[in-house]
Amino acid sequence: MPAANDRKVVLVTRKTRLEDLIARHLTAAQARFYVEHLGADFSDYEREHEVYRAQRHTTLQVLEQWGRYQVIDRGFLPNFLFGPDDIVAALGQDGVVANTMKYLDDHPLIGLNPDPARHDGILLPFAPREFAKLLPEVAADKRDNQAVTMAEARLNDGQVLYAVNDLFIGARTHVSAIYELAAGGATERQSSSGLIVSTGLGSTAWFKSIVTGSLAIAGSFGGPPPLTGYEALPWDAPELRFAVREPFPSRHSQTNLVCGRLASVDHLRIRSLMAENGVIFSDGIEADRLDFNAGAEVTIGVAARRGRLIV
DSSP states (O other): OOOGGGOOEEEEEOOOHHHHHHHHHSSHHHHHHHHHHTTOOHHHHHHHHHHHHHHHHHHHHHHHHHOOEEEEEGGGGGGOOOOTTOEEEEESOHHHHHHHHTTOSSOEEEEEOSOTTTOOOTTOOBOGGGHHHHHHHHHTTOSOEEEEEEEEEEETTSOEEEESSEEEEEESSSSOEEEEEEETTEEEEEEESOEEEEOTTGGGTHHHHHHHHHHHHHHHTTOOOTTTTOOOOOTTOSEEEEEESSOOOBTTBOOSOSEEEEETTOOEEEEEOOSSOEEEEETTEEEEEEEOOTTOEEEEEEEEEEEEEEO
């Protein structure tokens, strides 16, 4: 390992909503006209952009004093190669941290919150103004870190996708996903809106919303009240949870394997029966996906690699 002050820092940034609007409408004036024509407040986009740009400048000043660094947009993460000794920082929101972490292999990851008034920052414990003091401590391995369990989806053609929050397996469009599911020694054919496989971190997010909705519906039919008995997993829990969304019972589809837990030694196996539009994506980023069409089989379990969030 190189000396602490020789370690390269990779800063992951994101485009603001204003930048995305300008990319779509070509100019800021046309973006303003579009937003205000719909009765929305364009100044909110401008404020967010200015705050993020200022905090990005503060962060870059620290890196210029540090020495070796590289800045990448999060859209380039799938094709970026991190060095084994790199330190990684992500300039929020929380989703930027999660999306960055799944491409790392035990790299220390620093979450920087550019706008605490706008972002809750569960994964963003630090402000950019703290970066200068924090960075030498991280480089010298003198900062504590929180381990984060990740999920792994491995196709039978060798492709692999990791998830920090959750994996979605289903169809791209609003049609039923058709597949064969195997878990805990049982196998059945299903038709549903897809599956969610959640980590401990994800058990507080999308997975929780699925449970909340399911229990609320059950409650309206005389079942238990919402969230009775539900507990989110710790971020480093060595297990996953899965849930089938809107499973449909028919002559050709069953609804027995609709939810469950996967311990570190367990696996979920799913074979696609869809001619087209089958996908697997993680952490809400559909653009970075695996195709999951007829004949493809995926094995899902706890990943050997773990995230390491600086705290």
